[in-house]
Amino acid sequence: MLDAIAKGTAAPDESVDLQAEFEASNIDEVMDKLDRELVGLKPIKTRIREIAALLLVDRLRRKFGLTSGAPTLHMNFTGNPGTGKTTVALRMAEILHRLGYVREGHMVAVTRDDLVGQYVGHTAPKTREVIKRAMGGVLFIDEAYYLYKPENERDYGQESIEILLQCMENNRDDLVVILAGYKNKMDRFFDSNPGMRSRIAHHLDFPDYGVSELKSIAEIMLGEQNYRLSEAAAKALEEYLPIRMRLPHFSNARSVRNGLDRARLRQANRLFASRNRVLTKTDLITIEESDIRGSRVFAEGKLEGEPETKAR
Amino acid sequence: MMTNPGNKVTQGQFSFLPDLTDEQISAQIKYALKNHWAVSVEYTDDPHPRNTYWEMYGNPMFDLKDPAGILLEVNNCRNALPNMYVRVTAFDSTKGWEAPRMSFIVNRPPNEPGFRLLRQERDGRSQGYSIVPYATDRPEGERS
Ligand SMILES: Nc1ncnc2c1ncn2[C@@H]1O[C@H](COP(=O)(O)OP(=O)(O)OP(=O)(O)O)[C@@H](O)[C@H]1O
Numbered sequence: 097m098l099d100a101i102a103k104g105t106a107a108p109d110e111s112v113d114l115q116a117e118f119e120a121s122n123i124d125e126v127m128d129k130l131d132r133e134l135v136g137l138k139p140i141k142t143r144i145r146e147i148a149a150l151l152l153v154d155r156l157r158r159k160f161g162l163t164s165g166a167p168t169l170h171m172n173f174t175g176n177p178g179t180g181k182t183t184v185a186l187r188m189a190e191i192l193h194r195l196g197y198v199r200e201g202h203m204v205a206v207t208r209d210d211l212v213g214q215y216v217g218h219t220a221p222k223t224r225e226v227i228k229r230a231m232g233g234v235l236f237i238d239e240a241y242y243l244y245k246p247e248n249e250r251d252y253g254q255e256s257i258e259i260l261l262q263c264m265e266n267n268r269d270d271l272v273v274i275l276a277g278y279k280n281k282m283d284r285f286f287d288s289n290p291g292m293r294s295r296i297a298h299h300l301d302f303p304d305y306g307v308s309e310l311k312s313i314a315e316i317m318l319g320e321q322n323y324r325l326s327e328a329a330a331k332a333l334e335e336y337l338p339i340r341m342r343l344p345h346f347s348n349a350r351s352v353r354n355g356l357d358r359a360r361l362r363q364a365n366r367l368f369a370s371r372n373r374v375l376t377k378t379d380l381i382t383i384e385e386s387d388i389r390g391s392r393v394f395a396e397g398k399l400e401g402e403p404e405t406k407a408r
Numbered sequence: 409m410m411t412n413p414g415n416k417v418t419q420g421q422f423s424f425l426p427d428l429t430d431e432q433i434s435a436q437i438k439y440a441l442k443n444h445w446a447v448s449v450e451y452t453d454d455p456h457p458r459n460t461y462w463e464m465y466g467n468p469m470f471d472l473k474d475p476a477g478i479l480l481e482v483n484n485c486r487n488a489l490p491n492m493y494v495r496v497t498a499f500d501s502t503k504g505w506e507a508p509r510m511s512f513i514v515n516r517p518p519n520e521p522g523f524r525l526l527r528q529e530r531d532g533r534s535q536g537y538s539i540v541p542y543a544t545d546r547p548e549g550e551r552s
Pocket residue numbers: 133134135136137175176177178179180181182183184238313316347349350353
């Protein structure tokens with residue numbers, strides 16, 4: 097069999113198989129969903145496609161007895177708040193499951209507190225517990241750099257890192273580890289933990305969203321919740337977003353979600369104030385211009401100086 | 409004892425079969441996890457059939473999705489205690505059950521000496537019987 101492939105005689109079969117394998121994995125459907133539900137993120141989506149292709153080809157190669165060892169898929173997601181790191185990690189678990197790379201496809205999301213203990217001998221069992229729960233799926237470690245506290249020599253975080261390193265090497269077939277955090281802090285973390293850097297195959301940087309992307313995200317979010325913007329409200333949102341982006345504590349898609357939540361609140365208030373009239377379904381689903389313009393962001397954005405209240 | 413050559417202790421599931429492979433153990437654990445039973449690893453050096461409560465190796469494992477984590481502990485326990493009996497137990501906490509639903513041996517000492525039969529003369533020429541594992545001849549802590 098191997099001979100036949102080496103001579104290239106199996107080439108026609110191979111192309112047929114890839115198509116079949118592709119269809120069997122249903123990966124197209126997941127990719128389409130990813131494209132539809134997540135706005136922008138071009139580089140991320142491209143990388144996910146590449147990983148999917150790699151895994152499919154790998155599966156075919158295994159059918160022909162060509163071994164190359166399962167590829168390492170530990171990843172590092174960097175980006176500013178609200179750029180979709182957690183959301184993509186969840187999708188990644190599903191995609192890797194469909195491609196047969198992980199057996200169950202669940203995601204266990206943790207931070208330092210879930211991994212690191214309070215006293216001697218507490219950390220190792222705690223970290224192992226988490227690893228065991230994540231086996232068969234994805235272990236997502238948010239703000240991973242807090243595991244490493246260089247200012248404290250006795251910090252138990254180091255112990256946790258060492259156990260993680262060991263399992264990332266020895267249990268590659270059992271789980272995928274995804275680290276996430278802000279870019280510069282993550283870079284510093286890897287500088288002091290070269291072992292961790294060398295075990296991570298994919299570094300994905302999540303870009304900030306532009307105004308038009310944020311607007312599309314807003315539309316998707318509203319659609320999911322059965323709301324829609326009136327024409328004037330859509331215009332107001334277009335003005336709102338650039339102002340919000342300049343204010344402190346801006347966190348990309350999350351700020352959009354929070355802004356919309358408050359717009360819904362104002363909409364409900366407005367409807368409640370006019371409760372003597374009969375409401376239609378259209379009334380209930382429409383966000384009007386005033387619901388957007390009522391935001392403090394407009395007032396605060398106009399003051400050129402730094403507003404001292406948190407625009408949350 | 410020709411009915412049980414090698415004096416293999418038979419208790420729990422599968423104990424009349426050849427030892428389970430890691431793959432077979434994983435398949436059994438997978439079944440337990442599918443039923444939401446809490447799986448734990450236990451060990452003892454006293455194979456007496458009435459020795460119900462074995463020592464627990466680590467904590468019972470809840471919320472696991474995949475058998476790999478448990479197999480990891482099985483192998484840790486085997487490596488740490490190669491001369492002990494090790495078993496995997498799956499506990500069902502559903503009201504009304506609240507009992508182990510599965511239990512099977514995954515490690516045995518290399519040499520299983522079996523049981524001594526004790527005969528006791530009783531009143532009226534009656535005879536009492538009991539068994540004692542040779543494995544417990546020496547005091548606890550001095551058995552290898
Ligand atoms: N590209 C996108 N399209 C649609 N919705 C998005 C997109 N990116 C993020 N969101 C939404 O924004 C919210 C925040 O995203 P998420 O929690 O994934 O960000 P994060 O990068 O993990 O942030 P943090 O660093 O603060 O943890 C979620 O509700 C998510 O659904």
